[in-house]
Amino acid sequence: MAESNGVQAAVDIPADKAEILARPLEERDDIVVCENVHKWFGDFCAVRDVSMRVKRGEVVVIFGPSGSGKSTFIRMINRLEEHQQGRIVIDGIEMTNDVRNLDAIRREVGMVFQQFNLFPHITVLGNITLAPQRVRHLPRSDAEALAMRLLERVGIPEQAQKYPAELSGGQQQRVAIARALAMQPQIMLFDEPTSALDPEMIKEVLDAMRELAATGMTMLCVTHEMGFAREVADRMAFFDEGALVELGPPDQIFNNPQEDRTKLFLDQIL
Amino acid sequence: MTARAAPAPLPPATTVGLQGWLRQNLFGSWGNSVVTVVVAVVLAWFLVNLGSWVLVEADWTVIISRAPLYIVGLYPYEGYWRLCVCLLLISVLLGMSWRAWPGPARRFAFAFGAVMLFVGVFPHEMAPEHRALLLLNLPFIGLGYVLTPRPAEAHSGRLEAMAGGALPPALERVAIFSTPRRMVIAAFVALVLIMILILGIAGVPGLDPVNPQDLGGLMINLLLAFFGIVCSLPIGIGLALGRRSSLPILKVACVIFIEVIRGVPLITLLFMSRHILPLTFPEELNIDRVYLAGITITIFSSAYMAENVRGGMAAVQTGQTEAAQALGLRGWQTTLLITLPQGLRNIIPAIVGQFISLFKDTSLVYFIGMLDLVEMGRVSVQGNQEFIDNGREVYLFIALVFWVFCFSMSFISRRIEGALGVGRR
Numbered sequence: 038m039a040e041s042n043g044v045q046a047a048v049d050i051p052a053d054k055a056e057i058l059a060r061p062l063e064e065r066d067d068i069v070v071c072e073n074v075h076k077w078f079g080d081f082c083a084v085r086d087v088s089m090r091v092k093r094g095e096v097v098v099i100f101g102p103s104g105s106g107k108s109t110f111i112r113m114i115n116r117l118e119e120h121q122q123g124r125i126v127i128d129g130i131e132m133t134n135d136v137r138n139l140d141a142i143r144r145e146v147g148m149v150f151q152q153f154n155l156f157p158h159i160t161v162l163g164n165i166t167l168a169p170q171r172v173r174h175l176p177r178s179d180a181e182a183l184a185m186r187l188l189e190r191v192g193i194p195e196q197a198q199k200y201p202a203e204l205s206g207g208q209q210q211r212v213a214i215a216r217a218l219a220m221q222p223q224i225m226l227f228d229e230p231t232s233a234l235d236p237e238m239i240k241e242v243l244d245a246m247r248e249l250a251a252t253g254m255t256m257l258c259v260t261h262e263m264g265f266a267r268e269v270a271d272r273m274a275f276f277d278e279g280a281l282v283e284l285g286p287p288d289q290i291f292n293n294p295q296e297d298r299t300k301l302f303l304d305q306i307l
Numbered sequence: 308m309t310a311r312a313a314p315a316p317l318p319p320a321t322t323v324g325l326q327g328w329l330r331q332n333l334f335g336s337w338g339n340s341v342v343t344v345v346v347a348v349v350l351a352w353f354l355v356n357l358g359s360w361v362l363v364e365a366d367w368t369v370i371i372s373r374a375p376l377y378i379v380g381l382y383p384y385e386g387y388w389r390l391c392v393c394l395l396l397i398s399v400l401l402g403m404s405w406r407a408w409p410g411p412a413r414r415f416a417f418a419f420g421a422v423m424l425f426v427g428v429f430p431h432e433m434a435p436e437h438r439a440l441l442l443l444n445l446p447f448i449g450l451g452y453v454l455t456p457r458p459a460e461a462h463s464g465r466l467e468a469m470a471g472g473a474l475p476p477a478l479e480r481v482a483i484f485s486t487p488r489r490m491v492i493a494a495f496v497a498l499v500l501i502m503i504l505i506l507g508i509a510g511v512p513g514l515d516p517v518n519p520q521d522l523g524g525l526m527i528n529l530l531l532a533f534f535g536i537v538c539s540l541p542i543g544i545g546l547a548l549g550r551r552s553s554l555p556i557l558k559v560a561c562v563i564f565i566e567v568i569r570g571v572p573l574i575t576l577l578f579m580s581r582h583i584l585p586l587t588f589p590e591e592l593n594i595d596r597v598y599l600a601g602i603t604i605t606i607f608s609s610a611y612m613a614e615n616v617r618g619g620m621a622a623v624q625t626g627q628t629e630a631a632q633a634l635g636l637r638g639w640q641t642t643l644l645i646t647l648p649q650g651l652r653n654i655i656p657a658i659v660g661q662f663i664s665l666f667k668d669t670s671l672v673y674f675i676g677m678l679d680l681v682e683m684g685r686v687s688v689q690g691n692q693e694f695i696d697n698g699r700e701v702y703l704f705i706a707l708v709f710w711v712f713c714f715s716m717s718f719i720s721r722r723i724e725g726a727l728g729v730g731r732r
């Protein structure tokens with residue numbers, strides 16, 4: 038078992054999935070299906086009529102003005118928010134109130150938050166091994182070996198015994214990525230993973246995400262790092278006022294936006 | 308030759324030093340100066356009077372001659388050595404905490420050792436074996452220290468030089484309190500031993516049972532407060548979790564319990580426990596009033612503890628539960644592994660505060676006929692022609708004892724707050 042192989046081994050890609058990933062995007066199956074999804078907070082409609090299909094291994098960058106429902110949308114994909122109308126299917130599992138479906142979906146989907154949300158009372162290693170031990174019932178030694186491989190992958194194996202408060206923001210966010218990967222999810226959600234970071238730390242987190250995308254992970258990233266989007270995204274989704282306004286490859290979004298609102302917003306932030 | 312930077316300008320003399328401080332804080336304006344002078348005069352008058360009474364007029368023989376009453380009540384003299392052994396056990400625990408958690412615990416261990424040293428060498432009537440046992444506390448603190456390895460963090464290779472520093476390898480090997488779990492077990496075993504030593508066991512030579520009603524003095528205040536807090540912690544956690552639960556009946560039951568207990572003064576509860584509860588229990592079930600008081604104080608304290616715990620858990624950021632959910636943890640796992648531990652960490656200072664107020668409240672047990680420190684003070688004055696005029700000395704002494712305990716505990720609590728970085732994420 039070569040050490041260099043540990044990186045790949047950390048996120049198992051079963052043979053059938055590997056075969057799928059070898060195909061071009063258009064020929065892969067849809068791992069995330071959203072049809073006419075709505076979400077209200079009281080009377081306020083935060084997400085309206087969003088339909089989107091994401092292919093296995095695809096990277097979708099979601100962007101748009103503040104309050105446009107980006108976070109609400111991706112939080113519905115692992116049911117941190119409940120959708121109230123429409124249909125969401127994750128890797129063939131229908132999102133319903135059934136607890137078994139919910140457990141299965143949470144196992145498929147990992148999430149990284151803007152504020153890291155590491156558990157401050159346990160060490161970095163404990164943060165990463167907690168869910169594998171408690172949810173996947175891995176033996177402690179296996180969970181720790183997995184955690185160390187993931188920490189190596191995000192470049193901070195030497196921080197394993199520290200507490201989150203002793204790490205820089207960039208390091209904390211990389212731990213959060215490792216923590217989510219330890220559940221070996223099929224899909225990763227990122228909600229503005231670099232917005233709380235100082236500029237010099239943004240790159241280290243984006244590098245970890247780039248590397249993850251290269252392994253064929255399906256990713257939905259809310260981010261305004263347009264350089265990252267241009268380079269890594271397969272498609273980009275522009276949200277405004279709760280609606281999915283435009284969805285297309287970066288080339289189209291940057292060079293030839295089909296909607297005026299997309300163009301207007303990009304002009305403001307670029 | 309490097310060019311020297313021009314020296315930084317000095318601040319104006321009126322803002323620095325003693326003079327500057329006085330000027331800024333006490334004599335900043337006319338009004339301020341007047342207040343300063345008036346307060347200073349009143350304070351000086353008070354202190355001079357009190358000081359001359361304390362040093363000249365007061366007769367402190369009552370304190371010295373009745374010291375055992377104040378400290379242990381009517382506890383039988385033959386059993387004093389058992390109490391001394393309890394102190395030794397406490398010393399070991401203190402040494403252990405000092406090593407494991409140097410910031411907050413070191414001063415406490417120092418203070419405890421200093422008190423033991425003082426009492427051990429103070430020239431008054433005391434059996435030499437008791438003196439010896441008291442002085443043994445100093446080496447026992449060292450023993451607890453040695454039996455504990457370097458702070459847990461040091462094992463990870465960082466902060467190697469921190470705090471206690473390294474011990475010689477031979478000593479590291481005897482370090483038996485090597486994990487938090489072992490420390491908790493050690494503390495638990497020590498507490499059980501302390502209870503056995505204090506109360507005795509029938510049939511074991513040397514450990515003759517002591518009538519619980521003979522427990523008294525400062526000891527009973529401390530015991531009631533300590534066991535009240537320790538036992539109310541799990542009950543309070545249970546109540547707090549019940550109050551947060553989504554089962555309506557459980558929730559309502561917990562809310563009613565908490566609010567009823569919090570709405571009734573402790574003294575009423577004590578009175579009810581002594582005079583009303585026995586009416587509803589079968590005759591044979593004759594619980595000693597000491598235990599009744601202990602149970603009542605625990606119940607009283609657990610209602611407040613529940614509210615503390617609830618507050619501590621509510622202060623945990625929602626991001627924490629979201630992250631746990633996103634990882635697939637179940638609701639109860641999230642509560643037990645994430646919210647509760649962080650919530651408890653948040654309220655450690657509040658628990659110390661509650662201990663302080665409970666400690667003061669235990670003086671109410673004289674209402675149900677127990678011989679706590681305050682009651683022993685009253686008895687020693689009123690029950691004795693010789694000391695009938697010494698009430699002032701006695702109550703001043705008692706006030707001082709309570710104050711020293713409460714002040715040192717709140718001092719430690721602040722240290723703990725600092726060490727925990729409360730408010731830090």
Ligand SMILES: Nc1ncnc2c1ncn2[C@@H]1O[C@H](COP(=O)(O)OP(=O)(O)OP(=O)(O)O)[C@@H](O)[C@H]1O
Nearest residue numbers: 078079081083101102103104105106107108109110
């Ligand atoms: N729990 C909630 N209760 C009520 N309103 C909410 C709640 N969460 C979000 N909203 C509202 O829904 C709208 C969409 O919020 P959302 O957080 O999804 O926006 P966003 O696109 O992620 O914005 P940002 O870029 O600022 O993160 C906002 O107007 C917000 O005020």
Ligand SMILES: [Mg+2]
Nearest residue numbers: 107108109228
């Ligand atoms: Mg957002």
